[in-house]
Amino acid sequence: MKNIYIFLGLLLALGLNTSIAQIKNVKSTTVAVNGNCGMCKKTIETNGSESNVSKVSWDTDKKIAEISFDSTKTSEEAILKKIALAGYDNAQFLAPDDVYGKLHECCQYDRDHQMAKGGPNAGSHDHMQHGTEHNNHSTDQAKTLDPIFNAYLNLKDALIATDPKAANAAALKLSSAIQKVDMSSLGEKEHHTWMKVKAGLEKSANQISKDPKIESQRNAFINLSNEIYALAKDANTNLELYYQFCPMANNNKGAYWLSKEEKIKNPYFGSKMMTCGEVKEKI
Amino acid sequence: MKKLLTFILLCILIIQTNLGYAQKVVRYDLYVTDSMVNYAGKERRAIAVNGMIPMPTLTFTEGDTAEIHVHNQLNEGTSLHWHGVYLPNKEDGVPFLTQKPIAPKSTFVYRFPIIQDGTHWYHSHSGMQEQIGMYGAMILKKRSTDPTFRKGIDDLPTIPVVLSEWTNLDPDNVHRMLHNANDWFAIKKNATQSYAEAIKEGHFKTKITNEWKRMLAMDVSDVYYDRFLLNGSSEQIYSQFKAGDKVRLRVINAGASSYFWLNYAGGKITVVANDGNDVEPVDVDRLIVGVSETYDIVVTIPENGFAYEFLATPEDRTKNVSMYLGSGIKQLISPLPKLKYFEGMKMMNDMMKMNGDLDDMGMKMTLQKMDMNTVMYPEISGQSNHANHANHTMEMSPKEDHSNHKMDSTESMEDNGHDNSSNDHSQHATSDIVTLNYSMLRSPTKTTLPVEAKIRELKFELTGNMNRYVWSMDNKVLAESDKILIKKGEALRITLFNNSMMRHPMHLHGHDFRVINGQGDYAPLKNVLDIMPMETDTIEFLSNVDGDWFFHCHILYHMMAGMNRVFSTENQPPNPYLPDKKWAYRELQKESNQIHFMIQNDFASNGNDGEMMFHNTRYSLTTEWRLGYHDMHGYEVETHLGRYIGKMQWFMPFVGFDYRYRRMDKHGPEKNLFGQKNSKNERALISAGLAYMLPMLVRFQAEVYHDGNVRLQLMREDIPISKRLRAGLMINSDMEYMGDLRYILTKNFGIRTHYDSDMGFGVGLSVNY
Numbered sequence A: 001m002k003n004i005y006i007f008l009g010l011l012l013a014l015g016l017n018t019s020i021a022q023i024k025n026v027k028s029t030t031v032a033v034n035g036n037c038g039m040c041k042k043t044i045e046t047n048g049s050e051s052n053v054s055k056v057s058w059d060t061d062k063k064i065a066e067i068s069f070d071s072t073k074t075s076e077e078a079i080l081k082k083i084a085l086a087g088y089d090n091a092q093f094l095a096p097d098d099v100y101g102k103l104h105e106c107c108q109y110d111r112d113h114q115m116a117k118g119g120p121n122a123g124s125h126d127h128m129q130h131g132t133e134h135n136n137h138s139t140d141q142a143k144t145l146d147p148i149f150n151a152y153l154n155l156k157d158a159l160i161a162t163d164p165k166a167a168n169a170a171a172l173k174l175s176s177a178i179q180k181v182d183m184s185s186l187g188e189k190e191h192h193t194w195m196k197v198k199a200g201l202e203k204s205a206n207q208i209s210k211d212p213k214i215e216s217q218r219n220a221f222i223n224l225s226n227e228i229y230a231l232a233k234d235a236n237t238n239l240e241l242y243y244q245f246c247p248m249a250n251n252n253k254g255a256y257w258l259s260k261e262e263k264i265k266n267p268y269f270g271s272k273m274m275t276c277g278e279v280k281e282k283i
Numbered sequence B: 001m002k003k004l005l006t007f008i009l010l011c012i013l014i015i016q017t018n019l020g021y022a023q024k025v026v027r028y029d030l031y032v033t034d035s036m037v038n039y040a041g042k043e044r045r046a047i048a049v050n051g052m053i054p055m056p057t058l059t060f061t062e063g064d065t066a067e068i069h070v071h072n073q074l075n076e077g078t079s080l081h082w083h084g085v086y087l088p089n090k091e092d093g094v095p096f097l098t099q100k101p102i103a104p105k106s107t108f109v110y111r112f113p114i115i116q117d118g119t120h121w122y123h124s125h126s127g128m129q130e131q132i133g134m135y136g137a138m139i140l141k142k143r144s145t146d147p148t149f150r151k152g153i154d155d156l157p158t159i160p161v162v163l164s165e166w167t168n169l170d171p172d173n174v175h176r177m178l179h180n181a182n183d184w185f186a187i188k189k190n191a192t193q194s195y196a197e198a199i200k201e202g203h204f205k206t207k208i209t210n211e212w213k214r215m216l217a218m219d220v221s222d223v224y225y226d227r228f229l230l231n232g233s234s235e236q237i238y239s240q241f242k243a244g245d246k247v248r249l250r251v252i253n254a255g256a257s258s259y260f261w262l263n264y265a266g267g268k269i270t271v272v273a274n275d276g277n278d279v280e281p282v283d284v285d286r287l288i289v290g291v292s293e294t295y296d297i298v299v300t301i302p303e304n305g306f307a308y309e310f311l312a313t314p315e316d317r318t319k320n321v322s323m324y325l326g327s328g329i330k331q332l333i334s335p336l337p338k339l340k341y342f343e344g345m346k347m348m349n350d351m352m353k354m355n356g357d358l359d360d361m362g363m364k365m366t367l368q369k370m371d372m373n374t375v376m377y378p379e380i381s382g383q384s385n386h387a388n389h390a391n392h393t394m395e396m397s398p399k400e401d402h403s404n405h406k407m408d409s410t411e412s413m414e415d416n417g418h419d420n421s422s423n424d425h426s427q428h429a430t431s432d433i434v435t436l437n438y439s440m441l442r443s444p445t446k447t448t449l450p451v452e453a454k455i456r457e458l459k460f461e462l463t464g465n466m467n468r469y470v471w472s473m474d475n476k477v478l479a480e481s482d483k484i485l486i487k488k489g490e491a492l493r494i495t496l497f498n499n500s501m502m503r504h505p506m507h508l509h510g511h512d513f514r515v516i517n518g519q520g521d522y523a524p525l526k527n528v529l530d531i532m533p534m535e536t537d538t539i540e541f542l543s544n545v546d547g548d549w550f551f552h553c554h555i556l557y558h559m560m561a562g563m564n565r566v567f568s569t570e571n572q573p574p575n576p577y578l579p580d581k582k583w584a585y586r587e588l589q590k591e592s593n594q595i596h597f598m599i600q601n602d603f604a605s606n607g608n609d610g611e612m613m614f615h616n617t618r619y620s621l622t623t624e625w626r627l628g629y630h631d632m633h634g635y636e637v638e639t640h641l642g643r644y645i646g647k648m649q650w651f652m653p654f655v656g657f658d659y660r661y662r663r664m665d666k667h668g669p670e671k672n673l674f675g676q677k678n679s680k681n682e683r684a685l686i687s688a689g690l691a692y693m694l695p696m697l698v699r700f701q702a703e704v705y706h707d708g709n710v711r712l713q714l715m716r717e718d719i720p721i722s723k724r725l726r727a728g729l730m731i732n733s734d735m736e737y738m739g740d741l742r743y744i745l746t747k748n749f750g751i752r753t754h755y756d757s758d759m760g761f762g763v764g765l766s767v768n769y
Helices: A002-020 A038-048 A076-085 A097-101 A125-135 A146-160 A164-180 A188-210 A214-234 B002-022 B171-179 B184-189 B195-200 B204-212 B341-351 B372-376 B386-391 B398-414 B423-427 B556-561 B581-591
Strands: A026-032 A054-059 A064-070 A242-246 A255-259 A278-282 B025-037 B044-049 B055-061 B065-072 B081-083 B106-113 B118-123 B135-141 B158-166 B227-230 B235-238 B246-253 B260-264 B269-274 B277-284 B286-289 B294-300 B306-314 B321-325 B329-331 B455-465 B470-473 B484-486 B491-498 B504-508 B513-515 B528-531 B536-542 B548-553 B564-569 B596-604 B607-615 B619-627 B635-643 B651-661 B682-694 B698-705 B710-720 B725-732 B737-744 B749-756 B760-768
Touching: A026 A076, A038 A054, A038 A064, A038 A076, A054 A076, A064 A076, A146 A164, A146 A214, A146 A255, A164 A188, A164 A214, A188 A214, A214 A255, B025 B055, B055 B065, B118 B246, B118 B294, B135 B158, B135 B246, B158 B306, B171 B184, B171 B556, B171 B596, B195 B204, B204 B341, B227 B306, B227 B321, B260 B269, B260 B294, B269 B286, B286 B294, B341 B372, B470 B556, B491 B528, B528 B536, B548 B556, B596 B749, B607 B749, B607 B760
Parallel strands: B025 B065, B055 B135, B158 B246, B235 B321, B306 B329, B455 B491, B484 B564
Antiparallel strands: A026 A064, A054 A064, A242 A255, A242 A278, B025 B044, B065 B106, B081 B118, B118 B135, B158 B227, B246 B294, B260 B286, B260 B306, B269 B277, B269 B294, B306 B321, B455 B470, B491 B536, B504 B528, B504 B548, B513 B536, B548 B564, B596 B607, B596 B760, B607 B619, B619 B635, B635 B651, B651 B682, B682 B698, B698 B710, B710 B725, B725 B737, B737 B749, B749 B760
8 A cells, every 4th residue: 555655755755857847958039029919928938938849938029039948859940940930020030921821801911022923922911911000001093992893802812712710801801991981082973873783782791701601602692793793893993803703603593793803713613613714704 | 079078088087086985084093891870870781882872973975985893792682773774785784684694792893985975773683682772874975066965954063863762671571561561661651541530531431442442551652761861861952953953853753662752942844755765845843753764864053142942852751852053041842741541542453353353443544644543632622521422523533524534635645745745644633733744755856766667565564462562574573584575676565454453664774765644756765664554655665675674563573583584685696794594594584572470479368379471472381379378278289381362462362281289178069050070189181272352352262171071261350440450350160269469569569458259268469470
């Protein structure tokens, strides 16, 4: 019996030992890491830290990370690479654009440099959207409704990718873009149409933003596309849009959507029938 | 007039002698030595040449004569094969085919004229030496006066990029483990694809169907590697480049069994040559380099102040290696996301017929154009989503997709421009990622064979058996096939159909072949053809050099398993390095039909339970034992010698010998299902029987003993419950039954608990080798 106590004691001691165990051969350094908020802090720290190997603590205000690590097991470079691959530019590495683009909206810190043009992910929609949000502040009247179209196009891309979560997020952005439209800067004709379609747009966008299922998201998208089409016909925009139609969508009743490209990419089927459809009209 | 003529003749004479002088001999001395390396945390044996891994880059210019002195300082034979190089057969470097192995502590000189240009490489063709360091780049430069010299491509700065992999295990052991269907590599790769994982991902039915069709979990590659290497390291930086600079990377896949994806953070990749032969430049986002293929690619540095990542990822995506071009802050590219194994399993289920043949459902798959693995790539088919698996992208129902694909491939077979065929991929891709495939390769010059050459057609079916790791052509390994006689001067047109579940990079020695890819007279020249499961490809070449030329899968472990053939020209002149060719060929055949050994034993509380096996391609000798600790439990040994029949090797007739000692006084005589009795304490019996693998991988065994007793048995071993948990069940007509659970701790150890009708409940340590 005594033996058991000794055994348990040993176990306890071992357990304590491991919990106390710390990073050995410590090397510490501070590095600039981009980011915005508390959510960024969590992502940066969990991606850079590894038990008994490295520890990262990031200062939300100063945008500086304190890094301590076991120099026999890892390096500053390896840790910073992991942080960059989680989406955060730092002193040594720039995050891949697509990873940055997938960060939560509030985490999309201002980047002083984006990846080169012509890169495999260059011109990805996330970026353009980032761009248009900036444009929002400009007073250029012609573009008042562009955020709506861009948000719609992002939603369409999410449906093409058959990614219901991305569709939720994109629809949420569309809802907020709808709220942000400054009606005083709208032209007369587009103002008129806007008043007609606004309620329908809001309803469909809300529906898609809350719906976890791709099928019903796509159903709601049919209506949304019709409203957007009506709006696009009368809107004052520089965007070139293609009005496209797939006869097989909506249980073979057919459905429309808008795209910036002439090439067909079907949001109602995704990769199952990616190229099903035709251009009906260029707006 | 006469004067002029003499002047011209004189000029010609001078030029010719000049050329004669320009033909210089370039000599390299290579010292092959054993060495210890630490690539992945452990000191391991490797082979270094001149102290280097990879071996030094050999550079020649077309017109040179290569003279390579190989000083073998190993304690074993070696050889060097010049991969993709046109040369006399005796210089080809295949032991027991074109020469004897270079004996330990001796020197051998390879000498041959360089009559081509391009990115090639060299490696040992002896045993597993290629896996442990014997690979290196061989760059044959184009003369600047060459009419095919391409300004803006052939004058760019070049970097050789030699890709390879490293395992801490002895490669012979790796080979043995593969043959024993050891799933340790799958555990290391997190690719066990067990029932628990299947249920979690909503793929229970997929897993059941898979086992119903008698398949073990599949992966895109067979071996787990501890590290991947780019020019011998994990990371390289070339900071000398400025904005706008173009760099030509000579990428060589010197891996023994890994394909590599290439991606670049600075934009498009322009492919300019393949297997050492120029192709019309084509822009892609990424490409896969098959084992032993070479690709010359051009990338651009977009801006100053940044170092752009060039990423090479092995096909199983377990790790990656990178290279940075430019100086400054490093611009990364997204690593390739983990494979969706169950999607791959589902796809394989659809393609696999019950008899083990693959069925391409009339898709006419060819030239890498329709990569079925795409279903496993999240970057193309979307991230896997548990709530949403009803909507899987790239549904495999033949109604909609397949008819489309069929049209695609036939269309692009007919059109000649590579612009059109490049669309094939994006056809079923959500994203706009352009992936290179063979139909996009086009030679800048005509590659047609001489019209007078008589065409001979040959067909090969690539066959394989994953469960036993047997790889063959037309279901025959090299040990079961003679040399294929061909005539010098004839053209061979070879149609290959891959009826196995893995892709194979088929390599032809000493020749380039045309890949019939819809580019007509401009079909590209290659010496390695990657052929994916279910694909059919046609290649053709002119037999123009005498000798014995190896044609084999370049995955080292497939080659060693016997996926080889030899093309031999009739009436060839004798090879001074190999006077006795008949003996040599038998030696070569032996090498590809090795005997593999396996043993396992469970040291349990109620006895010892184990088995031992020697097996090669067709035969197996197994001994199973159950040894109790006292006479009541008894001692039992069963030995079987069997031969595997058929391509899938599901059927095995065998003869056996059983010995058993057990005291019956306590529980009386035993009676089997058929009323046959056994009352002896000791019995020794000869038997004959057959085993057959049933769906769900259940092994049915029927055995008749010389005393007339009959035994029928059903057994299923190694049911993958979770990543590391395996279960087994057995029941037979002697009213014996057994059930076990085993948790795999390491490569060689596990904890096992079982219940046996003879010996009762037991717990123990299971040891296997």
